[in-house]
Amino acid sequence: MIRLHHCHQTRSMRSLWLLHELGLPFDLQVYPFGKEIKSDAYMALNPTGRVPTLELDGHVICESGAIAEALCDYAPDAGLGRVAGDADRYAWLNWIHFAETISQHCAALTQQHVALFEDHMRSPIVMNLEARRLAKTIGTVEAGLTGSGYLLESGFSAADIGVGQAVYMATHFVTLDDFPKVTDWYARLTAREAFRKSLPPEGTDGLYAKAFYAPWPVEK
Numbered sequence: 001m002i003r004l005h006h007c008h009q010t011r012s013m014r015s016l017w018l019l020h021e022l023g024l025p026f027d028l029q030v031y032p033f034g035k036e037i038k039s040d041a042y043m044a045l046n047p048t049g050r051v052p053t054l055e056l057d058g059h060v061i062c063e064s065g066a067i068a069e070a071l072c073d074y075a076p077d078a079g080l081g082r083v084a085g086d087a088d089r090y091a092w093l094n095w096i097h098f099a100e101t102i103s104q105h106c107a108a109l110t111q112q113h114v115a116l117f118e119d120h121m122r123s124p125i126v127m128n129l130e131a132r133r134l135a136k137t138i139g140t141v142e143a144g145l146t147g148s149g150y151l152l153e154s155g156f157s158a159a160d161i162g163v164g165q166a167v168y169m170a171t172h173f174v175t176l177d178d179f180p181k182v183t184d185w186y187a188r189l190t191a192r193e194a195f196r197k198s199l200p201p202e203g204t205d206g207l208y209a210k211a212f213y214a215p216w217p218v219e220k
């Protein structure tokens with residue numbers, strides 16, 4: 001039995017997108033991004049009170065990178081993993097976990113722009129610094145895209161899903177204008193049916209009320 005615990009537009013979206021790509025049957029438990037994932041019942045499953053959480057045949061996995069590895073092992077015929085011995089194995093592992101390097105800045109910016117609801121709580125310095133550091137991580141993706149048009153020479157994989165979803169979150173805070181290869185790659189990824197299925201359903205509130213949050217000007 002596979003069950004994903006999910007909040008719209010958060011890191012659990014990368015697990016949901018991967019499940020759709022793999023074509024596996026699964027249950028989806030959707031929560032608002034709030035106190036529901038701090039309930040005793042949820043914390044018994046995931047003591048950090050965060051998403052994603054994946055239940056996989058009686059096992060519980062709470063890290064999105066580990067979930068990607070586990071699901072690709074679970075459904076090897078889908079070809080979205082790269083097994084030990086594969087020429088792209090280490091690059092695959094590196095990108096699977098690089099999604100978190102991008103996401104940490106998205107999380108900091110989400111905290112500044114969305115979670116802190118009073119202006120006096122927010123820091124223009126943090127907003128600008130995090131947006132600049134986030135843009136640098138997109139530069140790493142730009143430099144890393146291969147001749148196949150994907151992150152691996154061997155083509156589309158779960159690495160594109162993890163990093164692509166992190167870039168989806170990043171687009172709420174930085175533009176892709178300076179990154180032509182990322183722009184093309186991201187357009188192809190977001191045209192995939194499985195990506196579209198991982199978005200909040202039409203008319204449903206997600207984490208972000210706006211498509212783009214510009215950093216505030218820093219006062220001199």
Ligand SMILES: N[C@@H](CCC(=O)N[C@@H](CS)C(=O)NCC(=O)O)C(=O)O
Binds near residue numbers: 100
């Ligand atoms: N390293 C974890 C991070 C999980 C995480 O922080 N998820 C966020 C959503 S993007 C969350 O649930 N935050 C709730 C909170 O911080 O209280 C992963 O990759 O799964």
